Amino acid sequence: MIATATTLNHHLWQQQRESKHPIELSILLTRMGFVAKVLTREISRAALVGKLGLVGEKNATGDAQKKLDVFSNEVVVSAFSETGLVAAIASEELDQVQLVECGSEAQYILCTDPLDGSSNTESSAAVGTIFGIYRRTTGGRCGSEADALQPGNKLVAAGYVLYGTSTVLVYSTGDRVDGFTLDPTLGEFILSHENIRCPEDGKLYSANLSYYQDWGTRVQSFVDYLGDRTTDSSYSLRYSGALVADVHRCLLEGGVYFYPGTQDQQDGKLRLLYENAPLAFVVEQAGGKASTGCDRILDLPIESIHQRSPLVIGSLELVDLYESFVQKSKQTRYSSIDEEEAASMYVGGCN
Numbered sequence: 001m002i003a004t005a006t007t008l009n010h011h012l013w014q015q016q017r018e019s020k021h022p023i024e025l026s027i028l029l030t031r032m033g034f035v036a037k038v039l040t041r042e043i044s045r046a047a048l049v050g051k052l053g054l055v056g057e058k059n060a061t062g063d064a065q066k067k068l069d070v071f072s073n074e075v076v077v078s079a080f081s082e083t084g085l086v087a088a089i090a091s092e093e094l095d096q097v098q099l100v101e102c103g104s105e106a107q108y109i110l111c112t113d114p115l116d117g118s119s120n121t122e123s124s125a126a127v128g129t130i131f132g133i134y135r136r137t138t139g140g141r142c143g144s145e146a147d148a149l150q151p152g153n154k155l156v157a158a159g160y161v162l163y164g165t166s167t168v169l170v171y172s173t174g175d176r177v178d179g180f181t182l183d184p185t186l187g188e189f190i191l192s193h194e195n196i197r198c199p200e201d202g203k204l205y206s207a208n209l210s211y212y213q214d215w216g217t218r219v220q221s222f223v224d225y226l227g228d229r230t231t232d233s234s235y236s237l238r239y240s241g242a243l244v245a246d247v248h249r250c251l252l253e254g255g256v257y258f259y260p261g262t263q264d265q266q267d268g269k270l271r272l273l274y275e276n277a278p279l280a281f282v283v284e285q286a287g288g289k290a291s292t293g294c295d296r297i298l299d300l301p302i303e304s305i306h307q308r309s310p311l312v313i314g315s316l317e318l319v320d321l322y323e324s325f326v327q328k329s330k331q332t333r334y335s336s337i338d339e340e341e342a343a344s345m346y347v348g349g350c351n
């Protein structure tokens with residue numbers, strides 16, 4: 001089997017030969033493969049080399065940084081800086097856009113969540129890395145913050161790495177979605193999930209239900225519907241605390257992940273530029289859907305790099321179903337929702 005296995009690098013070369021993407025994206029995605037190998041090693045042995053625990057600082061969005069957050073960010077930034085192709089990097093762990101290279105070759109912008117789900121590291125549960133790649137839009141020799149403030153529909157590549165029971169790298173350059181599993185003995189990513197298609201429907205849902213009381217009544221109605229054992233619906237809850245792991249499961253098996261806004265945090269928790277948009281790009285390319293419940297994630301304007309947005313993502317029909325609960329204009333199918341009550345707690349709803 002291995003003699004004919006397709007490595008990530010070979011696959012990228014094949015796609016490039018078929019003009020699916022330029023050589024620069026092959027180089028950048030190869031680099032992400034290298035980052036994934038380094039982080040696989042360091043995350044798995046973190047407890048043995050003193051890399052667990054907090055550093056005592058908060059990042060730009062107020063999260064307490066872990067040593068592995070900081071380390072992962074350093075690995076990503078140095079690996080991509082060395083390519084000479086990246087003008088600037090926006091990262092969850094950097095307060096501002098970091099300018100890394102000037103000149104005509106540095107035409108790309110990297111947006112990244114270097115370590116997603118880092119609260120899972122102490123318990124050896126799944127974590128991830130999310131990445132989105134844009135082309136520069138501003139003129140001049142050097143990049144600027146404005147280059148990073150592009151909506152997700154301008155992404156030229158995006159993907160994620162899941163560090164779970166195996167390490168899996170999933171990417172799209174806007175043509176298809178492919179997944180690769182790391183063979184640790186070879187040190188190679190091998191094509192294992194070719195041309196991924198997200199099931200149109202599914203039986204899984206993924207959300208932190210401890211926020212139920214803080215969600216609006218329309219979102220609560222959706223959750224009630226999913227959990228209603230008196231009907232034929234037999235949905236199962238799966239929530240890992242790592243967005244990458246939960247979305248990956250929905251992508252492969254069919255399901256829906258949602259992280260709505262609350263009264264206090266109307267835009268929820270997740271960050272648009274380096275969490276929601278790259279994952280939306282991948283899921284849409286695989287035939288799924290991603291929205292805020294009201295608007296398409298990929299069309300949202302990006303005003304600041306750490307901006308948040310609500311997220312509902314996964315199988316087309318389940319995202320549609322969520323929207324039919326929260327969008328007033330689509331509510332004919334669910335007339336049981338008490339509009340007066342909904343209006344009194346409007347969070348997560350839309351017209």
Ligand code: AHG
Nearest residue numbers: 113115116117118119208241242243
């Ligand atoms: P990060 O570790 O990059 O800050 O992301 C954590 C995110 C996401 O991975 C996960 O789905 C969500 O936060 C979990 O938040 P709750 O603990 O509020 O459920």
Ligand code: MN
Nearest residue numbers: 113116117275
């Ligand atoms: Mn994250």
Ligand code: MN
Nearest residue numbers: 092113115116
């Ligand atoms: Mn993170």
